Amino acid sequence: MTKIRIAVQKSGRLNEDSLRLLKDCGVSIDNGKDQLKASARNFPLEVFYLRNGDIPQYLRDGVVDIAILGENTLIEKGQDLKIVERLGFSKCKVSLAIPKNENYKGIEDFKGKRIATSYPNTVKTFLADKGIEADLHIINGSVEIAPNIGLADAICDIVSSGSTLFKNNLKEVEVMLRSEAVLTVSPTISSEAKEILERLQFRIRSVQKGRESKYVLLNAPDEKLKDIISILPGMRSPTVLPLAEKGWSSVHSVISKDKFWEIIDELKAAGAEGILVCPIEKMVV
Numbered sequence: 001m002t003k004i005r006i007a008v009q010k011s012g013r014l015n016e017d018s019l020r021l022l023k024d025c026g027v028s029i030d031n032g033k034d035q036l037k038a039s040a041r042n043f044p045l046e047v048f049y050l051r052n053g054d055i056p057q058y059l060r061d062g063v064v065d066i067a068i069l070g071e072n073t074l075i076e077k078g079q080d081l082k083i084v085e086r087l088g089f090s091k092c093k094v095s096l097a098i099p100k101n102e103n104y105k106g107i108e109d110f111k112g113k114r115i116a117t118s119y120p121n122t123v124k125t126f127l128a129d130k131g132i133e134a135d136l137h138i139i140n141g142s143v144e145i146a147p148n149i150g151l152a153d154a155i156c157d158i159v160s161s162g163s164t165l166f167k168n169n170l171k172e173v174e175v176m177l178r179s180e181a182v183l184t185v186s187p188t189i190s191s192e193a194k195e196i197l198e199r200l201q202f203r204i205r206s207v208q209k210g211r212e213s214k215y216v217l218l219n220a221p222d223e224k225l226k227d228i229i230s231i232l233p234g235m236r237s238p239t240v241l242p243l244a245e246k247g248w249s250s251v252h253s254v255i256s257k258d259k260f261w262e263i264i265d266e267l268k269a270a271g272a273e274g275i276l277v278c279p280i281e282k283m284v285v
């Protein structure tokens with residue numbers, strides 16, 4: 001029986017959320033410590049635990065069919081690989097930063113400067129586009145230390161909270177790109193594996209929709225139902241059930257997490273009472 005082979009980062013920033021997503025999709029993986037390969041018990045899938053930076057080549061070579069990667073890694077090393085799903089976690093930027101006490105006038109300041117980075121292709125393309133030539137120093141980790149030890153004048157690295165820059169007395173001056181985890185696919189994927197991929201994507205979308213939504217239940221006097229219903233979007237329209245107490249109804253609906261507090265305020269103002277909010281595990285649409 002065909003199994004889809006998925007590459008997941010062995011350890012690091014993407015590992016935990018990638019495995020959680022598979023778990024939420026109902027894929028159970030026996031996770032022996034230090035295993036490099038593991039099979040799912042209840043879905044035709046095999047996980048390969050690999051170094052992030054190696055995954056684009058494994059996809060090209062057809063060693064794995066799909067992978068969870070940071071979009072930034074694809075921009076750096078896998079422009080030819082197709083993204084089939086955006087996964088919404090590991091959001092970060094790839095930015096240029098310089099020592100905090102230096103005055104920044106604009107991108108021309110990078111002309112002839114030594115830039116330490118693990119993302120040489122991304123920096124080269126970004127600067128070439130603006131007609132700037134700089135001297136790149138490729139290092140694999142702890143990039144932010146480079147200006148402090150005299151190895152470089154500036155850096156290009158991942159920025160999320162900004163605390164690593166702060167701790168190293170650096171400031172972000174150019175955001176080159178924004179990234180999140182994505183599901184990407186090998187150009188050599190077989191049609192059988194593609195079918196499994198479609199089943200997995202269907203589950204991923206259901207999990208994501210669930211994560212983006214909340215289930216809301218509330219009580220309302222019947223004369224205020226019309227106003228309350230007009231506030232609630234719902235998958236089709238809200239469910240309305242009579243309460244034991246005459247003249248009152250219970251209203252159930254699904255609302256987006258983004259608009260959550262706004263809608264709750266409006267519901268309260270429209271006369272809703274006893275509002276309950278529950279998480280949604282999956283939403284199949």
Ligand SMILES: Nc1ncnc2c1ncn2[C@@H]1O[C@H](COP(=O)(O)OP(=O)(O)OP(=O)(O)O)[C@@H](O)[C@H]1O
Pocket residue numbers: 009010011012013014050051052053054069070071072073090091092158159160161179180181
């Ligand atoms: N601070 C962060 N906040 C959010 N996402 C991040 C952060 N740092 C890295 N990422 C994302 O997680 C991915 C993996 O980063 P991580 O530092 O764990 O691995 P790596 O050192 O790039 O790779 P390797 O697995 O080859 O050691 C990055 O490509 C990026 O997409």
Ligand SMILES: O=P(O)(O)OC[C@H]1O[C@H](OP(=O)(O)OP(=O)(O)O)[C@H](O)[C@@H]1O
Pocket residue numbers: 013141142143144157158159160161162163164165
């Ligand atoms: O803006 P922040 O929230 O501080 O995050 C940014 C830092 O996170 C990543 O490093 P990581 O912690 O993964 O360590 P690494 O250098 O060993 O990859 C990245 O390389 C930055 O150094």
Ligand SMILES: [Mg+2]
Pocket residue numbers: none
């Ligand atoms: Mg890192």
